[in-house]
Amino acid sequence: xxxxxxxxxxxxxxxxxxxxxxxxxxxxxxxxxxxxxxxxxxxxxxxxxxxxxxxxxxxxxxxxxxxxxxxxxxxxxxxxxxxxxxxxxxxxxxxxxxxxxxxxxxxxxxxxxxxxxxxxxxxxxxxxxxxxxxxxxxxxxxxxxxxxxxxxxxxxxxxxxxxxxxxxxxxxxxxxxxxxxxxxxxxxxxxxxxxxxxxxxxxxxxxxxxxxxxxxxxxxxxxxxxxxxxxxxxxxxxxxxxxxxxxxxxxxxxxxxxxxxxxxxxxxxxxxxxxxxxxxxxxxxxxxxxxxxxxxxxxxxxxxxxxxxxxxxxxxxxxxxxxxxxxxxxxxxxxxxxxxxxxxx
Amino acid sequence: xxxxxxxxxxxxxxxxxxxxxxxxxxxxxxxxxxxxxxxxxxxxxxxxxxxxxxxxxxxxxxxxxxxxxxxxxxxxxxxxxxxxxxxxxxxxxxxxxxxxxxxxxxxxxxxxxxxxxxxxxxxxxxxxxxxxxxxxxxxxxxxxxxxxxxxxxxxxxxxxxxxxxxxxxxxxxxxxxxxxxxxxxxxxxxxxxxxxxxxxxxxxxxxxxxxxxxxxxxxxxxxxxxxxxxxxxxxxxxxxxxxxxxxxxxxxxxxxxxxxxxxxxxxxxxxxxxxxxxxxxxxxxxxxxxxxxxxxxxxxxxxxxxxxxxxxxxxxxxxxxxxxxxxxxxxxxxxxxxxxxxxxxxxxxxxxxxxxxxxxxxxxxxxxxxxxxxxxxxxxxxxxxxxxxxxxxxxxxxxxxxxxxxxxxxxxxxxxxxxxxxxxxxxxxxxxxxxxxxxxxxxxxxxxxxxxxxxxxxxxxxxxxxxxxxxxxxxxxxxxxxxxxxxxxxxxxxxxxxxxxxxxxxxxxxxxxx
Ligand code: SF4
Ligand code: SF4
Numbered sequence: 001x002x003x004x005x006x007x008x009x010x011x012x013x014x015x016x017x018x019x020x021x022x023x024x025x026x027x028x029x030x031x032x033x034x035x036x037x038x039x040x041x042x043x044x045x046x047x048x049x050x051x052x053x054x055x056x057x058x059x060x061x062x063x064x065x066x067x068x069x070x071x072x073x074x075x076x077x078x079x080x081x082x083x084x085x086x087x088x089x090x091x092x093x094x095x096x097x098x099x100x101x102x103x104x105x106x107x108x109x110x111x112x113x114x115x116x117x118x119x120x121x122x123x124x125x126x127x128x129x130x131x132x133x134x135x136x137x138x139x140x141x142x143x144x145x146x147x148x149x150x151x152x153x154x155x156x157x158x159x160x161x162x163x164x165x166x167x168x169x170x171x172x173x174x175x176x177x178x179x180x181x182x183x184x185x186x187x188x189x190x191x192x193x194x195x196x197x198x199x200x201x202x203x204x205x206x207x208x209x210x211x212x213x214x215x216x217x218x219x220x221x222x223x224x225x226x227x228x229x230x231x232x233x234x235x236x237x238x239x240x241x242x243x244x245x246x247x248x249x250x251x252x253x254x255x256x257x258x259x260x261x262x263x264x265x266x267x268x269x270x271x272x273x274x275x276x277x278x279x280x281x282x283x284x285x286x287x288x289x290x291x292x293x294x295x296x297x298x299x300x301x302x303x304x305x306x307x308x309x310x311x312x313x314x315x316x317x318x319x320x321x322x323x324x325x326x327x328x329x330x331x332x333x334x335x336x337x338x339x340x341x342x343x344x345x
Numbered sequence: 346x347x348x349x350x351x352x353x354x355x356x357x358x359x360x361x362x363x364x365x366x367x368x369x370x371x372x373x374x375x376x377x378x379x380x381x382x383x384x385x386x387x388x389x390x391x392x393x394x395x396x397x398x399x400x401x402x403x404x405x406x407x408x409x410x411x412x413x414x415x416x417x418x419x420x421x422x423x424x425x426x427x428x429x430x431x432x433x434x435x436x437x438x439x440x441x442x443x444x445x446x447x448x449x450x451x452x453x454x455x456x457x458x459x460x461x462x463x464x465x466x467x468x469x470x471x472x473x474x475x476x477x478x479x480x481x482x483x484x485x486x487x488x489x490x491x492x493x494x495x496x497x498x499x500x501x502x503x504x505x506x507x508x509x510x511x512x513x514x515x516x517x518x519x520x521x522x523x524x525x526x527x528x529x530x531x532x533x534x535x536x537x538x539x540x541x542x543x544x545x546x547x548x549x550x551x552x553x554x555x556x557x558x559x560x561x562x563x564x565x566x567x568x569x570x571x572x573x574x575x576x577x578x579x580x581x582x583x584x585x586x587x588x589x590x591x592x593x594x595x596x597x598x599x600x601x602x603x604x605x606x607x608x609x610x611x612x613x614x615x616x617x618x619x620x621x622x623x624x625x626x627x628x629x630x631x632x633x634x635x636x637x638x639x640x641x642x643x644x645x646x647x648x649x650x651x652x653x654x655x656x657x658x659x660x661x662x663x664x665x666x667x668x669x670x671x672x673x674x675x676x677x678x679x680x681x682x683x684x685x686x687x688x689x690x691x692x693x694x695x696x697x698x699x700x701x702x703x704x705x706x707x708x709x710x711x712x713x714x715x716x717x718x719x720x721x722x723x724x725x726x727x728x729x730x731x732x733x734x735x736x737x738x739x740x741x742x743x744x745x746x747x748x749x750x751x752x753x754x755x756x757x758x759x760x761x762x763x764x765x766x767x768x769x770x771x772x773x774x775x776x777x778x779x780x781x782x783x784x785x786x787x788x789x790x791x792x793x794x795x796x797x798x799x800x801x802x803x804x805x806x807x808x809x810x811x812x813x814x815x816x817x818x819x820x821x822x823x824x825x826x827x828x829x830x831x832x833x834x835x836x837x838x839x840x841x842x843x844x845x846x847x848x849x850x851x852x853x854x855x856x857x858x859x
């Protein structure tokens with residue numbers, strides 16, 4: 001009897017890239033639900049725009065690059081990039097802004113570097129950074145979260161759609177309902193105006209720990225992240241190190257001067273902290289390769305995030321922290337190579 | 346080094362490796378079956394690392410069971426080969442043999458006569474343990490015994506490390522899925538394995554032996570412990586190894602048990618250890634106890650593609666087709682034939698190949714036991730491969746370097762240290778055939794070495810010629826000058842190429858292995 005020949009090993013045990021990416025998308029669902037609860041359906045519109053643009057531009061570039069479109073489109077990586085970007089943007093973002101960011105993420109950050117596996121920078125964060133620099137006002141404009149004040153004006157779906165399509169609102173909608181500051185933004189602004197933390201956190205915007213709504217969004221994001229850890233789709237090194245990198249300075253400065261420094265809990269549960277820790281910094285392609293390298297990489301992101309939040313020009317520093325550490329990856333990789341078995345000690 | 350360790354102690358989990366479903370149940374349960382002689386035996390002459398044995402029989406000659414039919418060659422590492430049963434030598438010819446990548450080897454074809462008439466040249470030596478070590482080694486060499494875990498390294502050579510051996514490790518770990526030949530051996534014949542161990546200890550002049558058994562092989566563990574207790578030999582103890590793949594790799598096992606690493610290019614001897622497979626120990630005992638050289642072995646025949654999975658004691662040289670027939674034949678599901686386990690075993694193109702001393706398992710895979718063809722995707726740098734690599738390599742980086750290929754970097758990043766275990770492939774979500782790439786790259790690296798050796802040689806020749814020419818020039822002999830002028834232009838071109846070469850060789854730092 002004759003048999004076909006195969007190279008060893010004859011068993012493969014891993015789930016495919018597509019399956020991993022799909023799990024990442026599932027893990028984002030709790031955060032998405034809470035986001036929609038507090039900030040309305042706008043985030044869904046962001047996701048739709050980003051997804052369509054991401055898949056469309058990915059297909060187009062793959063065709064131009066003469067790569068198998070079907071194979072790569074079905075790996076879900078473009079979709080993950082799109083959803084991560086969309087969930088980082090304010091819920092009320094005119095479609096062209098989302099689309100611009102997505103094109104930068106997919107075409108420039110991903111495919112100009114060689115496509116899946118070759119991008120040096122985290123694509124979603126490239127898209128986000130480009131938007132942050134190009135549309136600073138729109139990127140800072142978050143609607144008021146649900147139930148913050150009793151007489152709060154809620155935006156009708158029609159208003160949301162109108163803003164999404166045209167970038168402007170009917171005259172009877174107050175700007176406040178549309179563009180409040182996020183807690184991170186607000187802290188930065190008010191500290192700049194010499195108010196102290198105890199005064200600032202008295203605002204209803206601040207909720208219990210880290211901003212009304214935000215604490216729940218971050219908790220839900222962490223839930224999804226925990227599931228990814230449990231499923232071993234991400235490993236503990238980067239999240240733990242980033243957490244430590246952010247919390248350690250936050251704790252030190254909070255102890256030294258609580259009047260002008262938000263608490264560690266605030267840093268932990270506000271803004272995009274959990275999204276950054278579990279979903280952004282853990283993107284393997286643009287992260288350091290070895291375990292030791294990943295500890296350094298995560299630590300770096302955490303520290304830089306704190307530095308930017310505290311002293312930088314932007315209220316949340318995660319995107320730039322990630323991009324900066326992406327830049328450091330070759331150096332980290334070079335100096336953290338594990339000792340090979342049988343060589344030395 | 347292992348002082349104070351009580352027997353039956355479990356070891357800490359390794360930082361590398363993977364857990365694999367063992368799939369050993371079917372062939373584990375039944376007793377070892379004995380297969381009668383087949384219609385034809387194909388006994389390959391090269392069943393060891395080194396050079397083939399040299400035949401001492403002629404076609405047409407009658408041979409007896411256990412009679413040497415080929416003796417160790419004088420031209421290198423080599424061991425004798427024996428007739429597995431009595432019968433007639435039909436031919437001595439090239440036949441396909443089961444080696445990775447395929448190939449043929451000179452083989453003695455024997456037609457068994459079914460009488461199993463024994464050769465009387467070897468006698469049992471009950472006082473084996475009191476023989477001087479060199480004589481024990483000679484006998485083991487004579488018996489044609491090689492490493493039966495698949496390495497085929499002549500056992501006698503491995504038992505000759507000089508002094509300073511602190512422990513003999515008997516490897517019964519069998520970490521690949523499906524394979525249970527050693528497991529069955531230990532379960533049924535631990536006493537034989539331990540007798541072999543005692544002889545090996547005598548050859549090594551060493552008084553500690555650790556029998557390593559995998560954590561999920563409870564029956565074998567119990568059998569080994571019972572045999573140790575019955576023997577009352579306190580030099581021998583059982584050590585339970587975590588059920589990880591590849592815990593049974595020689596260097597990995599040594600690391601797990603002793604905590605020591607065998608340095609690259611070194612041998613287990615360097616850390617005071619000798620490793621032998623449990624099957625090898627049994628073969629040694631068999632020769633000293635019964636005067637029977639290595640003419641049979643236990644093979645696990647398993648997989649959905651075979652009628653009844655079993656451990657079968659089979660004569661060396663038995664065609665695989667007959668072996669499968671004995672195990673109940675192929676099922677309709679039979680889709681692949683592998684010698685060895687699913688991780689490191691190699692595909693056999695057909696079943697007209699003989700069992701050799703290295704054949705521990707014939708896996709007749711069913712459709713569902715083979716991985717469906719998967720599409721390779723680019724590396725996403727997830728790092729899973731590095732997490733599991735027992736050599737602590739970074740396969741994802743080797744992969745990138747192999748694309749070049751950048752041989753210098755490949756070498757400095759440990760390509761040569763890859764043990765080809767396949768763990769990296771197993772965990773790769775992009776389904777990259779990393780191990781195959783590394784085997785190719787090793788081949789390339791080796792060829793590259795040859796080229797650079799040759800160019801270094803050429804360079805030396807060129808330098809010598811240059812000197813000669815200079816000397817001649819300084820002679821200012823017209824005749825010679827004319828000759829030099831003549832070869833000038835051609836020499837010019839040569840010189841350019843060689844200068845570049847020289848640059849290349851010089852730019853390599855001293856100490857580089859190239
Ligand atoms: S496991 Fe595969 S995809 Fe992951 S780093 Fe290794 S080679 Fe790349
Ligand atoms: S095949 Fe080589 S590189 Fe891959 S895990 Fe095994 S030793 Fe490491």
